Amino acid sequence: MTVPFRLAKSPTLSRSTVDRQETLRADPERLRARWATAQVVLLDDKARTPVREGEKSLATRKGVGFGDTPPEDAVFLGEWQDVDYWSMPGGPEGEPELMEARGSWGFREQIPKVGDELWVDLRAYGDMLDDTAAGLFTTAQALRHWHWRARFCARCGSRTRRIQFGWATQCDSCGHEEYPRTDPAIICLVHDDVGVNGERVLLARQPVWPKGRYSVLAGFVEAGESLEGCVVREVREEAGAEVWDVRYLGSQPWPFPRSIMLGFTARADASRPLTPADGEIEEALWVSRAEVSAAFEADGEPVPIAGGASTMILPGNSSIARVMLEAWAYAESGA
Numbered sequence: 579m580t581v582p583f584r585l586a587k588s589p590t591l592s593r594s595t596v597d598r599q600e601t602l603r604a605d606p607e608r609l610r611a612r613w614a615t616a617q618v619v620l621l622d623d624k625a626r627t628p629v630r631e632g633e634k635s636l637a638t639r640k641g642v643g644f645g646d647t648p649p650e651d652a653v654f655l656g657e658w659q660d661v662d663y664w665s666m667p668g669g670p671e672g673e674p675e676l677m678e679a680r681g682s683w684g685f686r687e688q689i690p691k692v693g694d695e696l697w698v699d700l701r702a703y704g705d706m707l708d709d710t711a712a713g714l715f716t717t718a719q720a721l722r723h724w725h726w727r728a729r730f731c732a733r734c735g736s737r738t739r740r741i742q743f744g745w746a747t748q749c750d751s752c753g754h755e756e757y758p759r760t761d762p763a764i765i766c767l768v769h770d771d772v773g774v775n776g777e778r779v780l781l782a783r784q785p786v787w788p789k790g791r792y793s794v795l796a797g798f799v800e801a802g803e804s805l806e807g808c809v810v811r812e813v814r815e816e817a818g819a820e821v822w823d824v825r826y827l828g829s830q831p832w833p834f835p836r837s838i839m840l841g842f843t844a845r846a847d848a849s850r851p852l853t854p855a856d857g858e859i860e861e862a863l864w865v866s867r868a869e870v871s872a873a874f875e876a877d878g879e880p881v882p883i884a885g886g887a888s889t890m891i892l893p894g895n896s897s898i899a900r901v902m903l904e905a906w907a908y909a910e911s912g913a
């Protein structure tokens with residue numbers, strides 16, 4: 579019997595092993611006492627972190643190398659296997675050489691290399707890391723991006739200072755406290771109304787994407803809007819399709835700079851014409867399960883699609899779109 583498809587694995591940036599230990603953020607004695615054995619995740623000015631070539635863990639630094647107690651700009655990430663993990667700003671020591679590497683997002687880029695350490699980007703390399711490294715890097719990046727935007731009070735505009743080891747800011751002038759912000763965004767795999775899981779999926783491309791890149795539709799949740807309402811509105815606005823049977827699949831933090839992607843699936847009538855949103859969506863079309871599977875098998879090389887303006891490349895391994903499309907492609911339609 580065919581059942582409704584579900585995500586077959588955790589999205590790559592949703593993986594984590596570290597215990598966030600929220601209560602320790604108010605326990606400076608304990609954190610300072612363990613600083614000597616703590617490990618630090620460095621993030622450079624482009625939020626890249628070092629990994630040793632061929633390894634899946636992060637190349638962390640010893641806390642003690644930065645002084646006897648955690649510096650002001652250190653952020654406590656949590657504890658794992660009796661080690662405290664922190665994050666701090668910091669770049670490569672020495673003169674990096676630039677190495678061309680292929681990230682999983684499908685484009686090549688120049689990344690700094692010092693000795694056997696590569697300074698990698700979360701979006702392009704997150705899926706190549708183990709669960710512990712992916713969780714630490716994702717949380718460190720989310721907090722880093724928030725701190726960049728939380729230096730002034732949202733209420734009175736005065737300078738803020740960090741409290742709770744990076745997990746809040748407080749305004750010295752009015753006392754207002756602020757906590758790390760996350761913007762919800764929905765992402766929806768819309769399939770046709772055939773059988774249980776459909777035979778075709780609605781894909782679209784934005785004009786700013788690399789040539790041939792197609793994905794499922796996504797958009798930010800508006801103030802006062804439900805997630806289900808957002809799914810219906812975004813698909814209507816971006817592709818001109820009316821959806822029903824909205825069903826939750828799973829989520830992934832997406833700290834670029836501060837989203838969480840909430841994955842859904844829904845049905846639409848594929849016989850009705852699509853009307854891509856002017857300027858926002860360059861093309862929207864229905865793609866068969868066989869075409870999606872062929873794109874995965876091609877491993878990042880473009881594949882032809884019937885009715886498309888160009889050949890197709892699907893989203894990279896770090897995206898929840900990828901996990902959603904894989905789960906759908908390997909499910910049966912049930913027709």
Ligand SMILES: [Zn+2]
Pocket residue numbers: 731732733734735736749750751752753754
């Ligand atoms: Zn204030």
